[in-house]
Amino acid sequence: MKVYVSVDLPDDLAGRIKKYAEVVGKDRAEEADAVLCFNIDRELLLRMRRLKFIQVTTAGLDHLPWEDIPPNVTVAGNAGSNAAPVAEFAVALLLTAYKKILHYNAKMKGGDYSRDVEVPPLEGRKVAVLGLGEIGARVARALAALGASVYGFSRTPKEGPWRFTNKLEEALAGASAAVSALPLTKYTRGMIKYEHLTLMAEDAVFVNVGRAEVVDKEAVARILRERPRFVYASDVWWGRNDFGKDADIIGMPNVIATPWIAGGYGSAEIRRKMLEEAVENLIRWLRGDAPKNIARREDFV
Amino acid sequence: MKVYVSVDLPDDLAGRIKKYAEVVGKDRAEEADAVLCFNIDRELLLRMRRLKFIQVTTAGLDHLPWEDIPPNVTVAGNAGSNAAPVAEFAVALLLTAYKKILHYNAKMKGGDYSRDVEVPPLEGRKVAVLGLGEIGARVARALAALGASVYGFSRTPKEGPWRFTNKLEEALAGASAAVSALPLTKYTRGMIKYEHLTLMAEDAVFVNVGRAEVVDKEAVARILRERPRFVYASDVWWGRNDFGKDADIIGMPNVIATPWIAGGYGSAEIRRKMLEEAVENLIRWLRGDAPKNIARREDFV
Numbered sequence: 001m002k003v004y005v006s007v008d009l010p011d012d013l014a015g016r017i018k019k020y021a022e023v024v025g026k027d028r029a030e031e032a033d034a035v036l037c038f039n040i041d042r043e044l045l046l047r048m049r050r051l052k053f054i055q056v057t058t059a060g061l062d063h064l065p066w067e068d069i070p071p072n073v074t075v076a077g078n079a080g081s082n083a084a085p086v087a088e089f090a091v092a093l094l095l096t097a098y099k100k101i102l103h104y105n106a107k108m109k110g111g112d113y114s115r116d117v118e119v120p121p122l123e124g125r126k127v128a129v130l131g132l133g134e135i136g137a138r139v140a141r142a143l144a145a146l147g148a149s150v151y152g153f154s155r156t157p158k159e160g161p162w163r164f165t166n167k168l169e170e171a172l173a174g175a176s177a178a179v180s181a182l183p184l185t186k187y188t189r190g191m192i193k194y195e196h197l198t199l200m201a202e203d204a205v206f207v208n209v210g211r212a213e214v215v216d217k218e219a220v221a222r223i224l225r226e227r228p229r230f231v232y233a234s235d236v237w238w239g240r241n242d243f244g245k246d247a248d249i250i251g252m253p254n255v256i257a258t259p260w261i262a263g264g265y266g267s268a269e270i271r272r273k274m275l276e277e278a279v280e281n282l283i284r285w286l287r288g289d290a291p292k293n294i295a296r297r298e299d300f301v
Numbered sequence: 302m303k304v305y306v307s308v309d310l311p312d313d314l315a316g317r318i319k320k321y322a323e324v325v326g327k328d329r330a331e332e333a334d335a336v337l338c339f340n341i342d343r344e345l346l347l348r349m350r351r352l353k354f355i356q357v358t359t360a361g362l363d364h365l366p367w368e369d370i371p372p373n374v375t376v377a378g379n380a381g382s383n384a385a386p387v388a389e390f391a392v393a394l395l396l397t398a399y400k401k402i403l404h405y406n407a408k409m410k411g412g413d414y415s416r417d418v419e420v421p422p423l424e425g426r427k428v429a430v431l432g433l434g435e436i437g438a439r440v441a442r443a444l445a446a447l448g449a450s451v452y453g454f455s456r457t458p459k460e461g462p463w464r465f466t467n468k469l470e471e472a473l474a475g476a477s478a479a480v481s482a483l484p485l486t487k488y489t490r491g492m493i494k495y496e497h498l499t500l501m502a503e504d505a506v507f508v509n510v511g512r513a514e515v516v517d518k519e520a521v522a523r524i525l526r527e528r529p530r531f532v533y534a535s536d537v538w539w540g541r542n543d544f545g546k547d548a549d550i551i552g553m554p555n556v557i558a559t560p561w562i563a564g565g566y567g568s569a570e571i572r573r574k575m576l577e578e579a580v581e582n583l584i585r586w587l588r589g590d591a592p593k594n595i596a597r598r599e600d601f602v
Contacts, residue, residue, distance in 0.1 A: 084424035084448050091447065092396035099393040101559060102403065108551050108558040113544040115560060119567035123385035138447065145446040146392065146439065147385050243414040250409050257409035258402060259416060266420035 001286055004032035004048075006040070007057055010272070013279045020286040036282050042068045055282040055291070057274055059083075059263065060211060062184035066300040075295040076285070079183075080134040081277035082263035082270050087138035089262030090179045090209040093233040094143075097205040097256050098122060098177060120176070120203075123147035128171040130192075131182035131210060132158045139179050151175070155187075172196050177205040184211035185299035194219035203229035209262050212238040217249070224252050231255070235262045302587055305333035305349075307341070308358055311573070314580045321587040337583050343369045356583040356592070358575055360384075360564065361512060363485035367601040376596040377586070380484075381435040382578035383564035383571050388439035390563030391480045391510040394534040395444075398506040398557050399423060399478060421477070421504075424448035429472040431493075432483035432511060433459045440480050452476070456488075473497050478506040485512035486600035495520035504530035510563050513539040518550070525553050532556070536563045 001021040005014065006029075017023055017036070024032055029044055034053040042065045045051070054075045056064065061077045069075060096102060100117050107114070125148055129140040132154040140150045144161035152162030153171035165171050168191070172178060178200065182188045192215040197206065208215060217238050223230055232249070233256035239245030243259055250257040264271040284291045302322040306315065307330075318324055318337070325333055330345055335354040343366045346352070355376045357365065362378045370376060397403060401418050408415070426449055430441040433455040441451045445462035453463030454472035466472050469492070473479060479501065483489045493516040498507065509516060518539050524531055533550070534557035540546030544560055551558040565572040585592045 085420075085422040088396065088423045088447050089400055089420070091392070092400040092402055095389065095393035096397045096402050099390050100562075101393055101397050101557070102406065104559040104562060105403065105557050108544065108560060111545070111548065113560045115562055115566060118569065119386075119390070119562045121386040121568065121571055122389045142443055142446040145443040146389050243409065244412070247412065256402070256406050258405040259409060259414045261401075261405060261416055261420045265416060267422065268419065270422055 001034065002028070002032045002050075003282065003286070004029040004035045004037075006035065006037040007275070009036070009275060009279075013275055016279055016283065017286075020283055034282060034285065036278060039063055040065065040069075045069065053282075053285050053291075055278055055285070057278040059086075059274075060183055061295050061300065062211060062213075064300070066297070069297075071297060074285075074291075075297070076281055076291045077293040077295055078274055078278045078281070079293045081274040083134035083138060085267065085270050086181070086209050086262040087135045087142065089235060089258075089266075090135070090139045090181065090207055091142050093207045093209070093235065093256060093258070094127075094177055094179060094205055095122075097207070097231040097233045102256065122176070124149060125176040126151060126174055128153060128175045128178040129162060130154075130168070130171065130178060130180040130214075132160070132162075132164075133181060133183070135209065136179070136181035139181060143179075148177075168192070168196055169199060172199045175200050175204060177207065179207040180210045180214055182210045182214045183299075184213050186301070187299065188214045190214075190216050192216065192219070194222055197223040197230075200230075202227055203231075205231045205233060208232070208234040208236055210236065212236045212240075212246075217246075221249055221252075224249070224254050228254060234258075235260055302335070303329070303333045303351075304583065304587070305330040305336045305338075307336065307338040308576070310337070310576060310580075314576055317580055317584065318587075321584055335583060335586060337579060340364055341366065341370075346370065354583075354586050354592075356579055356586070358579045360387075360575075361484055362596050362601065363512060363514075365601070367598070370598075372598060375586070375592070376598070377582055377592045378594040378596055379575055379579045379582070380594045382575040384435035384439060386568065386571050387482070387510050387563040388436045388443065390536060390559075390567075391436070391440045391482065391508055392443050394508045394510070394536065394557060394559070395428075395478055395480060395506055396423075398508070398532040398534045403557065423477070425450060426477040427452060427475055429454060429476045429479040430463065431455075431469070431472065431479060431481040431515075433461070433463075433465075434482060434484070436510065437480070437482035440482060444480075449478075469493070469497055470500060473500045476501050476505060478508065480508040481511045481515055483511045483515045484600075485514050487602070488600065489515045491515075491517050493517060493520070495523055498524040498531075501531075503528055504532075506532045506534060509533070509535040509537055511537065513537045513541075513547075518547075522550055522553075525550070525555050529555060535559075536561055 127148040150162040237246040428449040451463040452472045538547040
């Protein structure tokens, strides 16, 4: 078996793969049975006639050239490998916004010690967690531990310290906060529209640590203009790593913005862990064991 | 029985007391068997010869004139009445600091999208929770739900999702973060010194939602000067409501500051709940039932 590794892999991790397969470079990619990559080039794909398995290093799979991946090629993602820190980050964004930390810290630094804005309790308040994968489930458990009344939304029922619903409207109606940890698929793209955001409380906090494109950009801009107390706190943006494309929304006073740092982009330690887990999963396939995180092709094409 | 109510009480709550006792004003305070107050005046105390019970509306009891309270007078505090929102606020301060939200949000607003500071995971990291009352226990459970390795410190052992210790050094050694939810007593005043703070990680976050005076002010100033990556994130200050007295520390770049808003001062809803619980506890005493949160006089004098 031959594996084409297109990501920069530390020697020890490359060594683990070499116990089960020959590792080849780009010049011999056409011979590869499997590939370990962040993404894969369309042109290259067409030349990889022996390809049976693609192991992606990222949690999301929406950036792959799905139209050009033959249906007989198995694609495995890396969901869960960064779930803990991304969930932590989601709770951080939610509480920073909900507890008015930015507002009061700026005032304190300027010598204004007045208490001009209410700081509401979260206990007993409805919070929607959209997406109950490893990230969403972790967010939901942390918020439940703080006493929030959590509504968990996903397409398939999951048990946990939340009230399950597969209806977006039910999850968001009257919610004081929402966290989107949804993957981007053909089903979730643009799923959250203006009508959904208006169902939330007037001063609600909407947190996004999944993919920006799940939420309609114009809907976000409109609700932020119409409701000055509504807060959009996000680590992910429609322009992906080209944040300047979203500078209009990022600059709004009721937006809290971070540059896609919750997971691997924010920490070498997390990137290392993601590579480790991707390599372990690739090795499962090489050994003939069942890999985790097999993509559902029909979610994307 | 007569109760002197020195706090501004909504009619419905005053009505609850009146089912069990006569409510008297300041002019007849000397006739009172019990008092419901935020604090009590020394001079007045000396004239209240029939006084047997003091119900305080605050969670902390450190502000009372303990030297002048006769030993035969029972004092009840209001711990727990604001525990949920204060615990939420502690987690908010911790995660805001730990995840570098202020740093990156400010950069994003200014059009600088570079990732110049690492955002570490909290999962598996040691976090010390100092004080395992209702606030500390809630903080510990939320952090444990996020996967942190929680060390719980208090004088009496308590069970929960933490490793218990009654040694401050053991709780703080190597910790990535600490949350102080300790009450201020004669035992905890100035308890956390420079030597303790130096035991923590170089880039640790120290959160205080209990009382500022538990931590030595000079120790905080010194560690913040010596360790630019150390963060002190606090809602409570040595000058109490006179925040200008701490402007020197509040103004430091590695400080996140809020003006004592985690509990009752931050929210009318929380203030209302605190009054409700104080009234219920007073009524327990009036009915001859056992009130909650009886103070230990020896903690203060």
